[in-house]
Amino acid sequence: MQTRGVHAARAANQTSAISPPIYQTTTFSAGSAEEFAEIAVAARPPEFYTRYGNPNHEMVEATLASMEGGEAALVTSSGMAAIFAVMLGNLRQGDHIVAQRNHYAGATTLLKDYLPRWGITATLVDQTDSEAFAAAIRPETRLIYVETPVNPLMQITDLRAIVELARHQNIITVCDNTFATPVNQRPLELGIDAVIHSATKYIGGHHDATAGALVGSRELVERVWRFALVAGATLSPFDAWLLLRGLRTLGLRVERHNHNALALASFLETHPRVARVYYPGLPSHPQHHLARSQMEGFTGMLSVELAGGYSAAESLISSLHLATRAASLGGFETLIVHPASMWSLQLSPEQRQSTGINEGLVRISVGLEDAADILDDFDQALRAARS
Ligand SMILES: *Cc1c(COP(=O)(O)O)cnc(C)c1O
Numbered sequence: 001m002q003t004r005g006v007h008a009a010r011a012a013n014q015t016s017a018i019s020p021p022i023y024q025t026t027t028f029s030a031g032s033a034e035e036f037a038e039i040a041v042a043a044r045p046p047e048f049y050t051r052y053g054n055p056n057h058e059m060v061e062a063t064l065a066s067m068e069g070g071e072a073a074l075v076t077s078s079g080m081a082a083i084f085a086v087m088l089g090n091l092r093q094g095d096h097i098v099a100q101r102n103h104y105a106g107a108t109t110l111l112k113d114y115l116p117r118w119g120i121t122a123t124l125v126d127q128t129d130s131e132a133f134a135a136a137i138r139p140e141t142r143l144i145y146v147e148t149p150v151n152p153l154m155q156i157t158d159l160r161a162i163v164e165l166a167r168h169q170n171i172i173t174v175c176d177n178t179f180a181t182p183v184n185q186r187p188l189e190l191g192i193d194a195v196i197h198s199a200t201k202y203i204g205g206h207h208d209a210t211a212g213a214l215v216g217s218r219e220l221v222e223r224v225w226r227f228a229l230v231a232g233a234t235l236s237p238f239d240a241w242l243l244l245r246g247l248r249t250l251g252l253r254v255e256r257h258n259h260n261a262l263a264l265a266s267f268l269e270t271h272p273r274v275a276r277v278y279y280p281g282l283p284s285h286p287q288h289h290l291a292r293s294q295m296e297g298f299t300g301m302l303s304v305e306l307a308g309g310y311s312a313a314e315s316l317i318s319s320l321h322l323a324t325r326a327a328s329l330g331g332f333e334t335l336i337v338h339p340a341s342m343w344s345l346q347l348s349p350e351q352r353q354s355t356g357i358n359e360g361l362v363r364i365s366v367g368l369e370d371a372a373d374i375l376d377d378f379d380q381a382l383r384a385a386r387s
Contacts, residue, residue, distance in 0.1 A: 097115070
């Protein structure tokens with residue numbers, strides 16, 4: 001994985017520069033009128049007009065396709081743009097989606113509030129119950145959308161079961177692989193049709209670029225590209241350049257995230273002020289065996305429910321010195337959020353309760369610091385916390 005991250009862009013780098021230039025240009029010259037006419041109608045030209053593509057996009061796409069094991073990839077201006085484009089690029093009025101009750105909040109809003117306005121409906125099911133996906137499929141179902149491990153409670157979707165369900169039916173399967181990254185999980189190898197990423201997270205890895213990505217067959221990616229083109233979901237060349245830099249260390253970073261998160265999860269699990277730890281790498285996770293069967297590592301994301309409810313969560317968050325209070329995840333430094341407050345607009349109190357996002361829950365994106373320092377920080381903050 002590290003070798004792919006370092007070398008897979010090589011063929012797409014048309015220069016001798018080891019670190020490729022940033023093609024900070026909106027347009028490209030053609031050699032002749034004939035050549036211009038040809039490029040203008042080509043599928044995915046990297047040098048025509050940057051909304052169509054750019055050499056910096058091409059290098060990231062080659063690397064991501066290699067790491068995920070897909071034929072082709074597309075980078076977009078954000079993770080939400082990738083989700084929007086994969087849905088709108090593949091679906092039409094009357095089509096039906098089966099998705100999960102728990103998703104990244106933006107995806108849930110798209111599925112519940114916007115797609116129905118255009119005649120595309122979704123049935124949301126418990127992702128831990130493969131039978132529920134099967135039961136929700138209708139003749140007009142065209143897409144199954146999953147996210148595993150899911151934000152923020154780290155439930156797992158059985159990817160092999162989803163592939164089996166869609167087999168021999170005209171159903172596209174899409175997996176949000178943001179939390180796992182291709183280092184820990186490669187859904188395409190299990191038969192999923194398309195993977196999407198918020199590349200803002202682990203792929204960029206440095207909290208400095210907002211971006212998204214899609215990986216799948218050449219045909220599917222080209223179809224979605226055609227929609228992304230009219231949606232204007234274009235990534236800036238500089239942000240693509242940052243993603244390529246992130247990909248070069250993705251393997252190394254994710255190994256460290258995995259290691260630190262397991263250390264923190266194990267420490268918190270035995271702490272008297274902690275009621276429950278949600279981390280698929282712990283044997284106590286109800287789907288630990290399933291996680292092991294489709295993942296190679298368990299990511300840097302975990303959630304913790306404090307025994308003292310909201311006041312304990314609030315007090316822990318305010319008492320941390322190293323971990324930073326900030327949205328987002330997957331970057332170099334440890335971040336912590338209080339999901340019930342962060343999603344109070346998107347999720348009603350009943351929805352939060354029914355999805356298990358209660359007042360004592362905190363979500364931690366474990367960073368790349370030395371594990372001992374992260375553990376010390378949580379230890380002192382839990383001591384300081386009111387119980
Ligand atoms: C952040 C995130 C998204 C949305 O990505 P943006 O880059 O913020 O648009 C989608 N899915 C998951 C799992 C995420 O964490």
